[in-house]
Structures are given as C-alpha cells and as structure tokens.
Amino acid sequence: MTVLEAADVHKRFGGVVALAGANLELAAGEVHVLIGANGCGKSTLCKIITGSVFADRGTIRLDGRAMRFRTPSEAARAGVGVFYQELSLIPQLTVAENLFLRRPPRSRAGLVDRRRLRREASRALERFAGAIGDIGPDHLVADLSADQRQVVEILKVLVDEPRVILFDEPTAALDNRQVEVFFDLVDALRREGRSIIFISHRMDEVFRIGDRVTVFRNGESVATMHIADTDKDEVVEKMLGTRIEAVERRRDAPKAADVAMRAEAIGGTHFDDVSFDLRRGEILGLGGLHGQGQSSLLRALFGADNAFSGSVAVGGEVYRPRGPRDAIRAGVAYVSGDRGRDGVFPVRPVFENFVAALLTRRRRARLDRRALSAEVGAVGDRLKLRAASLDALISELSGGNQQKVVIGRWLVNEPRILLLDDPTKGIDLNTKSDLYRILDELCMEGVSVVFYSSEERELLANADRIAVFNGGRVVDLLEGERVSELNLYRAAFAAEGH
Amino acid sequence: MSAARERTRSGPRWYRHSLVLTLAIIVVLFAAGETLSPGFAAPGQVIYLLVTASLLGFVAAGQNLVILGGREGIDLSVGGMISLGALIAGNVMDASNAAILPALLATLAGTFALGAVNGLGVTFLRIPPLVMTLGMYGVIQGLLIVITRGVPSGRAAPMLSAFVNEPLVLGIPGILFAWAAFAAFVIWMLRSTAFGLRIYAIGANENAAALSGVAIRRTRVLLFALSGMCAGLTGFLVLGFSGNVFIGVGDQYMLPSIIAVVIGGTSLAGGIGGHHGTVAGAIVLVLLQSILTTLNIDPSGRAMIFGGTLLLLMFFYGRQQRLRV
Ligand SMILES: Nc1ncnc2c1ncn2[C@@H]1O[C@H](COP(=O)(O)OP(=O)(O)O)[C@@H](O)[C@H]1O
Ligand SMILES: [Mg+2]
Numbered sequence: 001m002t003v004l005e006a007a008d009v010h011k012r013f014g015g016v017v018a019l020a021g022a023n024l025e026l027a028a029g030e031v032h033v034l035i036g037a038n039g040c041g042k043s044t045l046c047k048i049i050t051g052s053v054f055a056d057r058g059t060i061r062l063d064g065r066a067m068r069f070r071t072p073s074e075a076a077r078a079g080v081g082v083f084y085q086e087l088s089l090i091p092q093l094t095v096a097e098n099l100f101l102r103r104p105p106r107s108r109a110g111l112v113d114r115r116r117l118r119r120e121a122s123r124a125l126e127r128f129a130g131a132i133g134d135i136g137p138d139h140l141v142a143d144l145s146a147d148q149r150q151v152v153e154i155l156k157v158l159v160d161e162p163r164v165i166l167f168d169e170p171t172a173a174l175d176n177r178q179v180e181v182f183f184d185l186v187d188a189l190r191r192e193g194r195s196i197i198f199i200s201h202r203m204d205e206v207f208r209i210g211d212r213v214t215v216f217r218n219g220e221s222v223a224t225m226h227i228a229d230t231d232k233d234e235v236v237e238k239m240l241g242t243r244i245e246a247v248e249r250r251r252d253a254p255k256a257a258d259v260a261m262r263a264e265a266i267g268g269t270h271f272d273d274v275s276f277d278l279r280r281g282e283i284l285g286l287g288g289l290h291g292q293g294q295s296s297l298l299r300a301l302f303g304a305d306n307a308f309s310g311s312v313a314v315g316g317e318v319y320r321p322r323g324p325r326d327a328i329r330a331g332v333a334y335v336s337g338d339r340g341r342d343g344v345f346p347v348r349p350v351f352e353n354f355v356a357a358l359l360t361r362r363r364r365a366r367l368d369r370r371a372l373s374a375e376v377g378a379v380g381d382r383l384k385l386r387a388a389s390l391d392a393l394i395s396e397l398s399g400g401n402q403q404k405v406v407i408g409r410w411l412v413n414e415p416r417i418l419l420l421d422d423p424t425k426g427i428d429l430n431t432k433s434d435l436y437r438i439l440d441e442l443c444m445e446g447v448s449v450v451f452y453s454s455e456e457r458e459l460l461a462n463a464d465r466i467a468v469f470n471g472g473r474v475v476d477l478l479e480g481e482r483v484s485e486l487n488l489y490r491a492a493f494a495a496e497g498h
Numbered sequence: 499m500s501a502a503r504e505r506t507r508s509g510p511r512w513y514r515h516s517l518v519l520t521l522a523i524i525v526v527l528f529a530a531g532e533t534l535s536p537g538f539a540a541p542g543q544v545i546y547l548l549v550t551a552s553l554l555g556f557v558a559a560g561q562n563l564v565i566l567g568g569r570e571g572i573d574l575s576v577g578g579m580i581s582l583g584a585l586i587a588g589n590v591m592d593a594s595n596a597a598i599l600p601a602l603l604a605t606l607a608g609t610f611a612l613g614a615v616n617g618l619g620v621t622f623l624r625i626p627p628l629v630m631t632l633g634m635y636g637v638i639q640g641l642l643i644v645i646t647r648g649v650p651s652g653r654a655a656p657m658l659s660a661f662v663n664e665p666l667v668l669g670i671p672g673i674l675f676a677w678a679a680f681a682a683f684v685i686w687m688l689r690s691t692a693f694g695l696r697i698y699a700i701g702a703n704e705n706a707a708a709l710s711g712v713a714i715r716r717t718r719v720l721l722f723a724l725s726g727m728c729a730g731l732t733g734f735l736v737l738g739f740s741g742n743v744f745i746g747v748g749d750q751y752m753l754p755s756i757i758a759v760v761i762g763g764t765s766l767a768g769g770i771g772g773h774h775g776t777v778a779g780a781i782v783l784v785l786l787q788s789i790l791t792t793l794n795i796d797p798s799g800r801a802m803i804f805g806g807t808l809l810l811l812m813f814f815y816g817r818q819q820r821l822r823v
Binding site: 302304323324325327328334336341342343344345346347348352355356357358359360366367369409 | 698699707710765
C-alpha cells in the first residue's frame with residue numbers, strides 16, 4: 001500500500017533546474033533509499049514534500065489524497081517528519097528545549113512544564129545511550145560536537161512520532177557506532193509500520209538498510225529497484241545513465257615535473273592522511289561527494305581554519321601557515337565559492353575588492369591609486385570583467401562578475417599556487433568558461449592549481465589528475481587514462497572504511 | 499574599463515556630490531540662524547562656532563574610525579578620554595609655554611594606550627565594544643576622581659589658549675588651520691593608504707578581509723587606540739579652550755561624537771562612510787545646537803526640536819544612500 005506519492009514533480013531555482021520529473025512511491029512500512037550524484041535534486045524533493053520549498057508542477061499525495069503543505073510544521077501535524085541536510089538546531093537552547101521546540105509539554109496553566117520536558121528528553125536520549133558520550137537534556141546545543149548535534153536532530157524528528165519520516169543524509173557526521181544505533185532505530189521504526197525515506201551517499205548503508213532504492217539523475221527519477229534484486233554496479237550505472245561518453249579534455253597534462261607543493265600524510269578537521277605532489281603548472285582536481293573533506297583541506301592549506309598535522313613543503317621549503325598572511329607570503333592564494341561569506345566586500349567599490357590582498361604585501365603605506373587602477377584594469381580586461389566602473393559598488397555586479405573580481409584579487413597578487421574551493425558555485429556558464437581559460441593560461445605560466453569542484457564534469461574537463469575524496473581520505477588518484485566519470489563515481493560512492 | 503580609469507583619476511562622482519549637498523545644508527543652517535537671530539552669521543560668531551565644531555571634529559574622527567571598522571564598533575569612553583587628556587595636559591604643562599609639547603606627547607601617549615586596552619578587550623577577550631568602552635569610561639572616571647579628589651587641577655599655557663581662541667591669520671585661530679590639516683590627512687589616509695582600505699575591508703566583511711591577509715585584530719586594536727588618542731587630543735584642545743579642567747568636561751562630547759559620525763553618512767554597521775562627512779556632521783550638529791540656544795524656548799522643547807531635526811536629517815541622508823560610499 002502506498003503511503004506517500006510524488007508524481008511528476010518539477011522545480012527550477014532561477015536558471016537552475018533542480019527537479020525535472022521526479023516520481024516516488026513510498027510503501028507502508030518500507031525503507032526507501034534515494035540515491036544520486038550531487039545536485040540531482042534529492043534534497044529539493046524532500047523539501048517539497050514537507051512544505052519548505054514549493055514545486056512548480058507536480059502532485060504530492062498522502063494516503064491517496066493530494067496534499068500541499070505550506071510549512072514543515074503543517075507536514076509534522078499530518079504525521080510527516082523530516083530530517084533536513086542543513087541542521088536546524090538552535091545553539092543557544094538546551095538539548096531538551098531543542099527536542100521539543102515545536103511542541104513543548106505544557107502544564108495545566110499553559111506554561112512549559114520543565115520537569116516533564118527534561119524527563120521526556122532524557123527518555124529520547126536513551127535511544128542513543130552509550131553512543132553520544134554523556135550529554136543530557138540540559139546541555140547547550142552550542143557545546144555539542146557535530147555528531148552529537150546530528151543525533152539530537154534525529155531524535156527531534158522522532159519525538160513527534162511521525163508515520164512517514166524523511167531522512168536527508170542523517171549519517172553524514174556520525175561515527176560507526178552511532179550509525180549502527182541509528183540503523184537499529186530505523187529497523188525498529190520499520191517494524192512499527194512506519195515508512196521511511198532515506199538519503200545516503202554511502203553505498204554500503206544503502207544495501208544494509210534499504211528495501212527499495214530510487215535512483216535520481218539530473219532531477220529525474222530514473223529507476224526504482226528492490227534492493228534484493230540489484231547490486232552496487234547496477235546502481236552506479238543507473239546514476240550515470242548513458243552519459244559514460246568521455247568528457248572532452250580541455251588540456252594536455254604539463255610536461256614539467258618539478259613539484260610546487262608536497263603534502264605528506266596531512267590531517268585536520270574532516271580530513272586525514274592526505275598525501276599528494278602538486279606539480280608545477282598542473283591542475284590537481286579534488287573529487288568526490290560534497291563534504292568529504294575537500295574544502296577543509298583547502299582551507300587548512302591556506303591557514304584559514306585550524307592547523308594541519310603532517311608536513312607540507314612549498315617550493316621545497318617547509319610550509320606551515322599560521323594564517324592566510326603566511327600563505328599569501330608563500331605565494332598561495334585561495335578562492336572560495338561562497339563569495340558572500342569569504343569573498344566580496346559588498347558595500348565597497350570594485351577597485352577596493354580587487355586590491356584587498358595587496359593591503360599587506362605593499363611595504364609602503366601609500367597606495368598609488370593610479371598605477372593600481374591600471375594594473376587592476378588590465379586584470380579586469382583579462383577576466384572579461386563587465387563592470388560600469390572600478391568605482392561601482394561590487395554588489396551592483398552580477399554574481400559571475402563578482403566572482404571574477406574575487407579571482408582577480410589573487411591574479412593581481414601573482415600567486416604560485418592557487419587553491420580553488422568550488423569556485424564556480426552558482427555562477428553562469430560564460431563566467432565559468434572565462435575561468436577555465438584563465439586557469440589554462442595560468443598553468444602555462446607555471447602556476448599550480450588545486451581545484452575542488454562539486455561538479456564532476458567540470459573536474460573531468462579541467463583537471464590533469466583527480467584525487468577522489470571519501471570520508472576525509474583520498475581513496476583513489478585518477479591519472480591519465482583512468483581519469484573518467486565511471487572511475488570518479490566508483491571511488492566516490494565506494495564503501496567507506498569508517 | 500578605460501572609462502573607469504578616467505573616473506578614478508578625477509575623483510569619483512559621489513564624493514563631489516555629497517560634499518555639495520552637505521555644504522548646502524550648512525549654508526541653509528547659517529541662513530536660518532541669521533534669520534532667527536540677526537548676527538548669528540557674523541564673522542566672529544562663525545569662527546566661534548567653527549572652533550566649537552573643531553573640538554567635536556577631532557574626537558568624532560576617532561569615533562568614525564572605530565565605527566567604520568565594524569563588528570558593532572563604538573567608543574563610549576571618549577568622554578572620559580577627553581577629561582583625562584585635559585587633565586594630563588593641564589598638569590604636565592601647568593601654564594608653562596615651554597611644556598606644551600611634552601604635555602601634548604604625554605596626553606597622546608596616555609590616551610592611545612588606554613584606547614589600545616579597549617581594543618585588546620574587544621578583540622582578544624571578545625567583550626562587545628559597547629560594554630568594553632563603557633566600562634573603560636567608568637574606570638577613567640573613577641581614576642580622575644581619585645587623582646584630583648574632585649578639585650580641578652592643571653592650567654593651560656597662554657600659547658595654547660591663544661592657539662585655540664585668538665586669531666592667527668586673517669582673523670582665523672590656529673586650531674581651525676590645524677583641524678583643516680588634520681581632516682585632510684584623515685581623508686587621505688582613509689582613501690589612499692593601505693591602512694585606510696584595511697579599515698573598510700574589516701568593516702565590510704571581516705571574514706573576507708582575513709582571507710585576504712588583513713591582520714584583523716591588529717587593525718581593530720589600532721582603531722580603538724587611535725580613537726582614544728583623538729579624544730586625548732580633543733582634551734588637550736579643550737584645555738586651551740576653557741583654561742582649566744573639571745572632571746566631567748569631556749562628557750558632553752560623547753553622544754555628539756557618535757551623532758556627528760552618523761549624520762556624516764557613516765553606517766553603524768561598519769564599512770561605509772568617509773571622513774569628510776564626519777567633518778560636516780560636526781559642523782551641522784554644532785550649528786543646530788547653537789540655533790536652538792538662540793531661540794527662546796525652554797530646554798525640553800529644545801531637546802525635542804533637536805531630536806526631530808536629527809531624525810529629519812537622517813532621513814534626508816538616508817535617501818542619498820547611493821552617494822554615501
Ligand atoms: N535554494 C536554492 N536556490 C538555488 N538553487 C538551489 C537551491 N536549492 C537547491 N538548488 C540547486 O538545485 C539543484 C538540486 O539541489 P539538491 O536538491 O540540494 O541536490 P542533492 O540533494 O541531490 O545534492 C542543485 O543544482 C542546487 O544547486
Ligand atoms: Mg542534498
């Protein structure tokens with residue numbers, strides 16, 4: 001019997017097509033897995049079902065009746081609970097307060113009954129007893145670690161006792177033992193007759209817990225299969241579809257073999273035991289699913305967050321930046337795809353956005369505006385920047401042009417090593433191709449690039465080699481003939497040894 | 499892009515526009531004053547008003563820097579810093595012309611150091627600027643009482659008094675030349691030095707600034723130190739203005755220093771604003787106060803008109819947002 005059904009759901013965000021005909025049938029008492037590459041629309045479908053995003057077209061039916069929830073709490077009242085990929089806990093509140101945020105137990109006077117709140121929270125936490133340290137109902141969420149927060153988030157969904165539960169990558173931050181507890185919990189929920197949608201990128205988890213699997217590709221649901229009747233290879237094949245034609249390579253691997261940056265067994269938050277040689281004039285791609293440690297590695301290499309363990313050498317010398325300034329001095333640059341947070345100075349003119357990375361290098365205090373304007377103008381021309389003037393506020397430019405300015409900031413600085421952290425996120429195709437062209441030119445000039453992208457095809461087209469990340473480790477290094485979409489997916493979705 | 503280079507060379511348009519706007523407001527206020535009370539815009543009176551504005555202008559310059567630096571930057575200790583500056587200056591010089599320079603240096607050094615303490619508290623102990631500087635104000639106030647035991651002490655040297663109050667050239671006292679030079683320097687610093695652009699960078703997006711290699715903490719500590727020093731300088735000049743010091747002499751400058759900055763077009767969120775606006779803001783504020791004083795109305799009515807006019811000005815400036823880079 002079908003409990004929940006999504007039929008022909010479409011959704012666009014501006015120019016981005018997130019869903020283009022998604023279908024899903026959730027049977028009573030089953031665990032139904034959704035799987036697919038980054039950005040194929042799984043999260044968007046969850047949000048549409050639970051009323052935090054509205055579909056452009058399509059129907060959602062609950063128990064055969066068409067439904068259109070306007071908010072997640074409306075969905076919750078109808079018995080549909082959801083664990084969103086983006087965590088939603090309020091750090092300033094306690095674990096108990098967060099668990100019962102939507103519906104705190106009330107006393108007869110209508111006030112929050114704190115005794116019952118604590119008691120029920122303790123009971124909820126019991127479910128993960130032993131796997132989450134000694135956190136209790138009164139701990140502030142701000143003090144919890146990432147995995148503990150994720151557990152609280154899971155429990156928060158369950159306190160409403162929903163009949164239908166959507167879990168969007170609930171295990172991403174959990175350790176082995178917590179995953180086991182979670183799966184026991186899911187088994188129990190299934191025995192109680194509840195229906196569960198489960199999104200995960202870990203192939204072993206899919207086969208461990210799922211009854212059926214629906215594969216998504218580019219916003220479409222392409223196949224639904226019984227887990228018992230399929231295997232990992234078939235699932236990967238369906239994910240890729242017939243696209244296994246080779247992506248056209250844009251460049252030949254560089255001839256030069258000297259090493260610009262050598263990392264030996266470095267580790268940090270979210271990555272571990274990473275080693276690589278970055279050759280002069282090459283683009284080393286970082287592949288794999290979202291959030292497998294690629295960004296953390298790049299930020300650590302730039303001295304932006306916490307330090308790393310292990311050793312790194314740049315140009316043969318020990319490299320251990322204590323902050324971005326050390327990195328800049330060593331000729332390392334970093335461009336983040338999150339330009340709102342890490343890149344632009346929104347209320348300042350284009351000119352100032354361009355020269356921001358020069359403010360420490362110039363020994364002399366005075367900035368020669370005229371000379372700098374000429375320099376900046378030349379870089380702008382090279383990037384094909386479209387701006388009314390250098391005095392225009394950067395927030396008046398299009399997103400792609402803003403990102404060009406952020407990239408230009410580093411070109412003005414003439415780096416030897418360029419770290420790119422998903423730099424084309426949310427920008428238009430023209431800007432992307434301008435960026436690829438610039439990367440080629442830079443490599444010709446001997447600059448070395450480490451390029452993380454959440455778009456596989458972008459990596460395949462540009463990178464000379466690809467280090468595939470999975471669970472914070474490099475699980476495969478694709479070189480030469482082995483640089484292919486199939487190998488990239490195989491490594492990215494491989495069972496992870498955690 | 500070539501058009502862009504053109505524009506940079508001749509100075510951007512907004513700069514000239516908002517300057518014209520502000521000058522217009524100042525002229526209108528003078529005209530209003532003259533209409534309401536003939537003699538208001540007489541040369542001697544104008545100069546007196548400008549001297550008053552200059553005292554506010556020096557302290558507001560530092561306030562402006564702290565606010566531009568963002569992260570809810572504000573300096574509520576300037577009142578105490580001014581009083582302390584005046585006290586140090588008065589006691590070191592003690593009416594002797596020869597001791598003016600040492601007195602100036604001692605004042606600047608002392609208030610710079612205390613301002614730096616503000617900055618250290620804000621950056622390293624993560625105390626909100628509002629709380630940190632208010633606490634500093636309390637500490638300084640207590641210190642002043644302990645040192646002076648409530649009795650005014652220290653006297654201005656005759657040359658300092660003359661510098662502030664007597665005409666130097668063309669009937670204009672030295673302090674106004676000093677203020678003009680100071681303002682020109684600060685405008686240049688904000689627009690054309692790496693330090694100036696660093697201030698805007700940390701105010702506009704601290705995270706991006708850090709990733710661009712800007713030393714966030716060092717810059718912010720320096721901003722608070724400079725604000726302290728500007729207030730100390732004001733105290734030094736206030737000593738020359740009034741001849742001796744009483745403990746609360748600086749208090750009257752605290753709120754006006756913030757108002758001058760804000761009506762000068764600086765955003766309290768940081769990263770937006772310039773120094774020319776603050777200069778104009780100081781003049782406008784002093785003019786307004788003085789017009790209201792010449793009107794014969796009771797203090798409560800005066801306060802209401804003052805507040806209402808400020809809101810009107812803010813509204814007016816708000817509509818010019820595009821000009822307030
Ligand atoms: N709020 C949004 N605004 C713009 N684009 C979005 C938004 N949410 C998702 N997208 C885009 O829609 C596509 C599908 O995203 P998502 O559903 O999160 O994929 P998945 O969960 O399968 O990785 C992606 O290209 C993503 O960039
Ligand atoms: Mg997702």
